[in-house]
Amino acid sequence: MDSYDFVIVGAGSAGCVLANRLTESGRHRVLVLEAGGSDRNFWVRMPIGYGKTFHHPTLNWRYVSEPVPGLGDRETYWPRGKVLGGSSAINAMVFIRGQREDYESWEASGNPGWGWRGVGDIFRRMEDNLAGEDEHRGRGGPLAVTGIAGSEHPTCDAFIAACEAVGIPRNADFNGATQEGAGLYQITTRNGFRASSASAFLRPAMRRPNLRVVTHAHVTRILFEGRRAGGVEYRIGDRIHRASAGREVILSAGAVSSPHLLQLSGVGAGTLLQSRGVAVVQALAGVGENLQDHLCIDHVYRANRPTLNSVLRPWWGRLAVGLRYVLTRTGPLSLSVNQAGGFFRSDPSRPRPNMQLYFSPLSYTRTTPGKRQLMLPDQEPGFLLGVSNCHPKSRGHVRLRSSDPFAAPSIQPNYLAERADVDELLDGAVMLRRIAAAGHLAEIIERELWPGPEVVARAALEADLRARAGSVFHASGTCRMGPDPARDVVDARLRVHGLGGLRVVDASIFPLLPSGNINGPAMMTGWKAADLILADHG
Known part of the structure; x- marks a missing residue:
C-alpha cells in the first residue's frame, strides 16, 4: 500500500485546484486518482470540440437518469467528464460566479465563512481575466477568462x-x-485553447515531485479504520491497488460519483445501504439527496x-x-x-x-x-x-443500485x-x-x-x-454542506459528519445552486477547501 498525506479522488473542476494548492508548499505528498484518462485530446483542447466530447465513450461517463415524472417519464442524458479536468474538460466553458446573495444564503444556512466576504476574493485570486483587472475581476491567477x-x-x-x-x-x-x-458570455479559454481545471491548475502542479497523478484508476471504496478514513481501494484494469492517506481522503468526484462512492463505502441512509448489501459505517440520510440542477x-x-x-x-x-x-x-x-x-x-x-x-x-x-x-x-x-x-425548488437524488462499484448509480433529478x-x-x-x-x-x-x-x-x-425541456448539466447538492447531520453531509469545513479524515470537495457540497453556470463556483470550492485544509494541517 502506497502512503500519502492526502488522497484526492477525482481530477475534476475542484480536485485539480486542490491538487495544485495542497502541493504548493512542498510539505505534503498528494495522490490524485482519476477514473478517466489524459486531457491531451484534440476535442478537449479545441473549444467547440465539446460537441464531440458530449457523448464520447471514453471521455464521458454518459449517465442517463431514471424516467422523470415531471417530464412525462422521459429519461434525461447526464454527461459528466471522465478525464483529467472532469466536466471542465467537456463543458461549454461559460464562466459565471453567481450572485452575491447565493453565497449569503449558504452562510445563513449555517455555514460560516461561505458568504460573499468569504468567497468573493477567491474568485478574483484564481482568475486571470484577459481584459484586465478591476474592482471585481482578477488578473494573474491560474484560470484564464476571455471575453469574446x-x-x-x-x-x-x-x-x-x-x-x-x-x-x-x-x-x-x-x-x-x-x-x-x-x-x-466570457469563457475559460487561453490563446484559442480550452482552459480547463486540468490545464490551469493540475498540469503546472504535475511538475512537482510531491504530486502523483494516476489515470484510469477507478476508486471502488474508502478504507476505514474504525470511524476514520485511512485510504482508498482502486482498480486499474484487473489489478486492485490500495493507497493510504495519513491525513485525509478527499472526495472530488462530483455530484454523482462522490455520494455514490460514499454509499458504496457504507456512508449514507442505513436502510438503503442494507438493502443493497452494504455494511453501514456511518448512517447519514442526506448522502445523495438534495440533488439540484438547472x-x-x-x-x-x-x-x-x-x-x-x-x-x-x-x-x-x-x-x-x-x-x-x-x-x-x-x-x-x-x-x-x-x-x-x-x-x-x-x-x-x-x-x-x-x-x-x-x-x-x-x-x-x-x-x-x-x-x-x-x-x-x-x-x-x-x-x-x-x-x-436560476433557483429551482425541485429536489432529486443519487442512489446506489447495488454494491457493484462499476454499476452506474440511480439518478432521479425530479425536475418540475x-x-x-x-x-x-x-x-x-x-x-x-x-x-x-x-x-x-x-x-x-x-x-x-x-x-x-x-x-x-x-x-x-x-x-x-x-x-x-432538458438539463444544462449543473448537478449539485448531493453532499450538502450544513450543520445538521440529520440532513447534511459535510460541515462548513467540508468534513463528513461523524467521521474523521474524510472530506468532500466539489459541487455536491452546494446547499443551494448558484445563479448560472457552476464550473466557476466548483473551482472556487476547491480553492476555499485548500485554505481550510491547510489551516487544519499546516
Missing part, C-alpha cells in the same frame, strides 16, 4: 438589442457589479440570413474555419456556441434575477439523447433561444416536481417569445420551428416544456 467581444456572431448583437427593447438592460460583465442584464427550455428559429449553420454545415465552410483555427487559433472553433445570454427577473417585484437566458447562433437537431451536432448543424440558417430558472419551477419556466418561455418579436431580431426570423407559433396557450406551453 469582436469575435461573436453578428446575430448576438440583434439578440442583445432585442433584450434591451423588452426591458433587460445591456450588461458588459455578468461577473461585475451586477449580474442582471443581457450581453456576451432545467432549460429552448425555442428554435429558422433565420432569413446566415448564422453559424451557414459556416459549419457545408464541408467547405468547415474546412475554412478549421484552417483558420489551425493557423490562427481564432474563429468559431475557438469559441463556445453559447455566445450570448443574460439574467432577468420574471417578475419585477423579485429582489434579484431568477432566470438565465442563452443565445446560440446556430441550430441543431437533437435526434439522439446526448448528441449535439455542433459541427453538423441544420442545413438552413437558424438559432436557439433558451431559458432556465415543484409547481413554482413550472411557473417560472413558463414565464421564461413567454419572455423568449417577447425577445424574438423585438427589434432587429424579429427581422431576421423566418419562422419559429419549436415549439411552433400554434403553441400559445399556457397549457400548451406547459405541455411543450414537459416534452422538450
